[in-house]
Amino acid sequence: MKLRFWQKTYLxxxxxxxxxxxxxxxxxxxxxxxxFISKEKESAxxxxxxxxxxxxxxxxxxxxxxMVTLADVFTTYSDYYQQEDTLxxxxxxxxxxxxxxxxxxxxQELTAKFDAVVQNQLSxxxxxxxxxxxxxxxxxxxxxxxxxxxxFITVIDFSPLFAELRSQRVFYTLLCSCxxxxxxxxxxxxxxxxxxxxxxxxxxxxxxxxxxxxxxxEVKGHDEISELASSFNNMAESVVSKMEALEIxxxxxxxxxxxxSHEIRTPLTAIQGYAEYMILANxxxxxxxxxxxxxxxxxxxxxxxxxRMLKLSVMRREEVELLPLSIVPIFEHVALTxxxxxxxxxxxxxxxxxxxxxxxxxxxxxxxxxTNIADNALKACRNTDDFVSISFRVLPxxxxxxxxxxxxxxxxxxxxxxxxxxxxxxxxxxxKAGGAGLGITLCCQIALLHxxxxxxxxKLDVGTEVHISFPLIEPLPLTREMEVIS
Amino acid sequence: MAKILVAEDEEKINxxxxxxxxxxxHKVESALNGEIALSLIENxxxxxxxxxxxxxxxxxxxxxxxxxxxxPIIFVTAKDGLSSxxxxxxxxxxxxxxxxxxxxxLIARVKAVLRRTHKQxxxxxxxxxxxxxxxxxxxxxxxxxxLTPKEFELLETLVVNRxxxxxxxxxxxxxxxxxFDGDIRTxxxxxxxxxxxxxxKNEIATVYKLGYRLNA
Numbered sequence: 001m002k003l004r005f006w007q008k009t010y011l012x013x014x015x016x017x018x019x020x021x022x023x024x025x026x027x028x029x030x031x032x033x034x035x036f037i038s039k040e041k042e043s044a045x046x047x048x049x050x051x052x053x054x055x056x057x058x059x060x061x062x063x064x065x066x067m068v069t070l071a072d073v074f075t076t077y078s079d080y081y082q083q084e085d086t087l088x089x090x091x092x093x094x095x096x097x098x099x100x101x102x103x104x105x106x107x108q109e110l111t112a113k114f115d116a117v118v119q120n121q122l123s124x125x126x127x128x129x130x131x132x133x134x135x136x137x138x139x140x141x142x143x144x145x146x147x148x149x150x151x152f153i154t155v156i157d158f159s160p161l162f163a164e165l166r167s168q169r170v171f172y173t174l175l176c177s178c179x180x181x182x183x184x185x186x187x188x189x190x191x192x193x194x195x196x197x198x199x200x201x202x203x204x205x206x207x208x209x210x211x212x213x214x215x216x217x218e219v220k221g222h223d224e225i226s227e228l229a230s231s232f233n234n235m236a237e238s239v240v241s242k243m244e245a246l247e248i249x250x251x252x253x254x255x256x257x258x259x260x261s262h263e264i265r266t267p268l269t270a271i272q273g274y275a276e277y278m279i280l281a282n283x284x285x286x287x288x289x290x291x292x293x294x295x296x297x298x299x300x301x302x303x304x305x306x307x308r309m310l311k312l313s314v315m316r317r318e319e320v321e322l323l324p325l326s327i328v329p330i331f332e333h334v335a336l337t338x339x340x341x342x343x344x345x346x347x348x349x350x351x352x353x354x355x356x357x358x359x360x361x362x363x364x365x366x367x368x369x370x371t372n373i374a375d376n377a378l379k380a381c382r383n384t385d386d387f388v389s390i391s392f393r394v395l396p397x398x399x400x401x402x403x404x405x406x407x408x409x410x411x412x413x414x415x416x417x418x419x420x421x422x423x424x425x426x427x428x429x430x431x432k433a434g435g436a437g438l439g440i441t442l443c444c445q446i447a448l449l450h451x452x453x454x455x456x457x458x459k460l461d462v463g464t465e466v467h468i469s470f471p472l473i474e475p476l477p478l479t480r481e482m483e484v485i486s
Numbered sequence: 487m488a489k490i491l492v493a494e495d496e497e498k499i500n501x502x503x504x505x506x507x508x509x510x511x512h513k514v515e516s517a518l519n520g521e522i523a524l525s526l527i528e529n530x531x532x533x534x535x536x537x538x539x540x541x542x543x544x545x546x547x548x549x550x551x552x553x554x555x556x557x558p559i560i561f562v563t564a565k566d567g568l569s570s571x572x573x574x575x576x577x578x579x580x581x582x583x584x585x586x587x588x589x590x591x592l593i594a595r596v597k598a599v600l601r602r603t604h605k606q607x608x609x610x611x612x613x614x615x616x617x618x619x620x621x622x623x624x625x626x627x628x629x630x631x632x633l634t635p636k637e638f639e640l641l642e643t644l645v646v647n648r649x650x651x652x653x654x655x656x657x658x659x660x661x662x663x664x665x666f667d668g669d670i671r672t673x674x675x676x677x678x679x680x681x682x683x684x685x686x687k688n689e690i691a692t693v694y695k696l697g698y699r700l701n702a
Contacts, residue, residue: 262540265564266496269586273502276589280693281509282649282701294498 006195013191014184022176029172033165037131044140044156045129051081052127052144052152059146070150074103081105081154089153090146093122106155110134114141114155122151131158138162197225201232213240256420263305267298308442315365315445322360322450324473327399330366331390338374338388347378348387355392357399359470361450369446372439373403373466380407380464399470406463415456419444487607488533488600492516493523493549494562495541499585503536503562506589507596509649511607511702520544524552532557533605534596539563539570550577558599562587590650597646610645612702615684617645624684631683636661640676644690644700653697673698 003011055077062073074090081088082105089104089111099119104111114132121128122143129142137159144152197220204217216236217229274291277283283291314320331354342349370390377388386406393400410418418440447454451471458464490512494500497518504514515530517523520543527535527549535557537546544552546561560581561574574582580599583592600606609618616625619642624631633641639661643652654673658666677698681687693699 258540262564265585266499269564270496270498270502272586273499273506273589277502277506280589280651280696280699281506282699283505283509287505298498 004195005198006191010187010191014180014187017183018176018180022180025172025176029169033168036165037161040158040161041129041131041140044154045127045142048127048129048142048144048152048154051154052146055152056146059150071102078103078105087155087157089155091118091122091151091153092149093151094149102150110136110139110155114139117141118143118153124148197229201225201229205232208236213243252420264302267302267305270298271295271302308439312442312445315442315449320362320365320449322362324358324360325363326356326358327366328354328356330363330370333367334370334374334390337371338378341375341378342388345378345381346384347381349374349378349389350387351390352392355394355399357394358473359399359450360473361470365446365449369443369468370401370403372443373468376439377403377405377407377464377466380405380409382408386463397472399472401468401470403466403468404463409460409462409464410456410458411460415458418456487511487513488596488605489513489515489531490596491523491526491530491532491535491557493518493520493536493541493546494538495519496538502589503592506593506650510593510647511610512596520546520549524549527553527555527557531555533603534599535559536562536596539574547573547577550574550579558603560595560599562592590647590652590656593647593650612645612686612689612700615686617641626684633680633683637676637680637683640673641680641684644698645702648700648702651693651696651699657697 055073058073058077059070062070078088078090087106087110089106090102092100092102094100101111114134117130117132118141121130121141122145124145127142127144129140131138131140133139137157138161140156140158142154142156144154146152197218201217204215207215213236216233219226219229219233274295278288278291281287331351335349335351339349374388374390381388388403388405391402391404393402420441444454447468453467453469455467455469456464457467490507492500492503492507492514493516494503495518500516500518504516507514515526515532517526520541522543523535523537523541524544526532537549537559539546539561540563546559546563550559550561558580559578560583561579562583562585563570563574564585571582580602581595583595597606606619608620609616611617614627618624622638624633624638624641640657643657643660652660654670657673658670662668662672677690681690689701691699691701
């Protein structure tokens, strides 16, 4: 039979209580009763002593006066005590051990019973008393020496005493039983109730396991169970939030993988398709040349993608060395590239005077970073009114490069996904313009390597501002020419 | 000859598919994004729509769900996962082909879908030869020409894949089946017979190292 926790507690508690309580009660009762019996015995013995004294007194007088025999005296005493409801006997014991009853008020049936006991307890030096149990009840038998050969025996009926004691025991037993039963009942209900919070907690856990992730346990009071409930809730929160994070990460992984596969398969499809077309189809020379042109373009695209992926993996392994260099030549190159592209797209491009600042970095990566971002800015522009500009903010502890465009802008959602490989806010246009979808991912990696911060501010239909902040090697001394922007 | 819509946002691939379908005798129209594709479907009667799944605007899947017109669909896409295939087929697509694909495979699948919807061509005219597929008859200048079953099948295959070269192995598999134990030269023999019976020596061309092609 499987027992529940509260049932085990219940049985254990009940058992212990019954054991200790009843045990204690009975021990106490027993000890009290023993004391009581002892007292009665003592009282009987002291009464006996008193009688013995007066008998001895008389015996002395008789020896002196010789008017009556010992036997008569004994008989008189025996009768006298019998009137007082005390059963007595006078015996003599000679040297050979023979007993002679000289006077007795003890009824025949009793004598037989206690004869053996009495013979054994006769002692010439002291009183001795024994309790004996006969069919007629309990008796206390006291024997006292009167002189060398005479003994005085008193038999007291202890039956009422023992009956009293017995009824006391019955009472105690009853009392203990009642209390135990009462406790059994009350304890049962109390403990069962105490186990409810645990059951509820268990049910809550099951609900959460079944999928109701927002369910939490009730926390009432300040005891161990409420602590358990509270800890349990913490655990549930933590697990649920980790699950959600995992789901998001998994979704992201799937998205990246889908995008990657798309980015690679698309140019491959074009290359294979046109190659097949060229060789199998009944087409003109002109068509063949066109097809070949496409194959070359798409091969270049594949190469760009694989190039960038390689760069990404190299950067992840941090095999790049950072040296102190001036940003002036870097921006000279960037300006050249971007202004040429801008001219082709008939867009305006402007760049502020480049401050002569030195930062730790890799020249090629930095050039790549700024060119990429500026190129994206150009791609975002929609008509000839739009422009791209690069400006600088020099702060005591950092250099901030700001690349701004007045192009299409992006929503918050799109900005969040920007660093993801292959993510494009506007798919069609960016791919047409030759993008591989890895540009910003690379930029994020480059920024990370340079311990720089990359922040995008964008508003739909207004434009985008990209802030790239580099920590300076040594903080520059404050001069009046610099604006301190806090 | 069917009217087919090709919806694919990659211009080069769109062009590729269109050219190939035109070679084998279909009429094509193309769309470069989802919204245009959907509106074209609703405003025209296409016999088949080839939809790329990952397109800007509406995706191929969304178009399949939103369209009111009852037009058969083949999804073309780079997404190879089982779940994508299942979604595609569950949305009621008639077929699903993944990139990169062989053009002959695409044409075969297009033909299969058209056959199911009875939109495939019933006859074909080349010069003075008329081939009628539904009644299994070939006529030259009005007169019946007797062809063996294999010869007819060969002719049919060449016509359906016209302007595209078919290798001997491919022809053997398609017409004689994978279990055929005989000589591959039986293909050549049959080609010879077709050429002489129909006098199409120029049209049924041998493409060096590749096989045979019906130029039309």
